[in-house]
Amino acid sequence: MLSPKIVRRVKFWRVLCMAFSAFIFNTTEFLPVALLSDIAESFQMSVSQTGLIITIYAWIVSLLSLPFMLLTAKIERRGLLIKLFILFILSHILSCIAWNFQILVISRIGIAISHSIFWAITASLTVRLAPRDKKAQALGLLAMGSALAMVLGLPLGRMIGQWLGWRITFGVIGIVAFVVLIFLYKLLPYLVSKNAGTLKSVPILFQRPLLVGLFVLTAIVISAHFIAYSYIEPFMIQEVNISASETTLILLLFGCAGMIASILFSRFYRLGPAKFLLFAMLLLTYSLFSLWLLKKNSAFTYPLVLIWGIGIAGIGLSLQIRILQLAPDATDVAMAIFSGIYNIGIGSGALLGNQVMQHLGLSYIGIVGGVFTLFSIMCF
Template identity: 30%
Template sequence: MTTSPTEFRDAYDEAPARPAPAAHRAAAHDPAGRSPLVRWLSVLTLGLGVFAIVTSELLPVGLLPPIAKDVGVSNGVAGLTVTLYGAVAALTAVPLTALFSRIDRRWLITVLMAVLVAGNIVTALAPNYPVLIAARILMGFGHGVFWSTVPGTTVRLVPEKDGVKATAVVLSGISIASVLGVPLGTFLGQQTHWQVAFFAMAGLGALVLLGALTLLPSLPPQGRADLAALRGLLRHAPFMTALLVTSLTMIGHYLAFTYIAPYLEQETGLNSDLISVLLLVFGVAGVIGNFVAGATVARSLRKSLLTAIGAMTLALVVFSLLKDSEFVAYPVLIVWGLAYAALPLCLQTWVMQSAGDATDAASSMYITSFNASIALGSLFGGLTVDHIGLGSVTWIAAALAAAALVAAALGRQSTSSGS
């Protein structure tokens, strides 16, 4: 990297959030002469793409029982549709980002959305488990590159002063997908058939594809994703601490959340219709939490992150202690949804603003960490369900969230020593 360690500034300990480095900012005037409306429609297109790709990734979570039944496997084996998707995305994000680094971002995003559309269609039409897994693996290849590309692309669509706002809008697609897209997909799948939910996501992906073709300007690649950039990031304490906290929180969350439907059915004793309602409650809380986080992260990233992780830890502990109570499930899922919704925005902001001019490299490593954590979370959750018991998933998730809270609280000390 060309930036020395002492030149990195750790956004985690600063009050205001800052735009990404100058290499990724939009020019003071739009060279294509686009109006502000078109610029923000471009941003919203990327946000909708984020929503589509994250919802597609996690859609099996709420539909595991019917999917498992139709393809003739256990819930634990059906969970591999999430595990392998995340594993492929994690393993391919860095090398594929480097491989496609010279492609215009407009065309790259268009092709990646085409992969999403095809993968969802094949998933819906899959006659057996091997075809289902093959479709999910195909989608995983595109996922990591998409996420490595979008953050740096977003801030090039608007003037510099709007960079943080645009990033928050696009990243909100993560939280809204996680806490609203999955419950809505679950509801649709339960009221019709689970394949219908995947067809719906294919349609949404096609809409984003058309939006990318018509609204995004030509965006030649910028930023760095080379080996030197990666080595520099690996030596930078704030960035590595951010990756550690990302891993702990995401493994914990997905270890429990991947199996939330069978957990509520078997441990809490709820019927499937009420489970979909509870997941919608989780989703509404998450949408609210996302917009609250958008305001608080801009003022204090540290406080926002610690509050979110602490609230998630508390919710998981209470859920573990009082899992038999239907009345406890509602407030717990509300707090959990509020807390989780803030995490992707907090973590992505921390990563991008600690990366100097290596934002492409940082994004690819962050996506590797994030998706590896989803894969590990769902994998460990499946092993826990099959070998220890379904009721243990929230306890283990709570322990991991508590460890993340400690790491985040000590982040300032590790940052100082690292610089």
């Protein structure tokens, strides 16, 4: 029989595997952004046409998160996770050898399907795998894995793409995913589906005012964030007048801010959950409205981006754990709904930001996003 110390260590490695899984899933989701020009050139297409793979990915995750969660609600979680990784790996192999754009889109659809189920089950699964007194910290570690995708995943993916070609980048992710799959196979115990919920859970969940309020809050806040964040690169270059290389550093800083937020979350959230969420929303609102001021004083760019990143990451963490607490009888269904709404927020925010650019101008994306978050605070 294993000693408590060894059992605790094994649980830590299980959580670490889940965090690394989050890292590769988030890396591949946004990787086309860093490789868009190269992909477009290889298929002799325009960047705007090639960018459809990003939109398709987000909307597939939005539409399929709940249906696929319901279809897999009774499946044992370890086996389901292994099957998801197999689909994930095979889809990356197809991305690597895609002989035309349509095949690349099909491969991305496969990745999006695995993504939709993964993020529906991973938060509750990570909490189950963690030691009893480290559940909030486990969720923070999962968030750190997601944040590292922006800090390390995208830059490394872009570097590999520039050196060896974008196809090799997808191939490398497939190889890394295979290694993670082996660790998951060795470390994860048999995990019976627990409190996953069924189709009958959906109307029950929507009868809970606090939960519905969090779903609405998610849609508003994430849309507000992506109104500005979707166009942060052209905003920094055209409005703040900084170089493309410095813009890359700013994006890296944004990812680092997510890691800081996960540390703050693990230490302070339990002391006052509502206050922590409200404070994070205030940080986001302040950051979005302050983007306008960067036109006059770019010296505040770095601290402002740091505050922005901490705010949005803190919001995401707070919403996830609160939803898990409000839906203990149907955690996976609730998280599937959350994942779908989150991705709707991504798509809606990008679309609204595009309209702001066309009708008001690029400099107004922060102000419009700030109005949305200010409204959410008033409703909070």
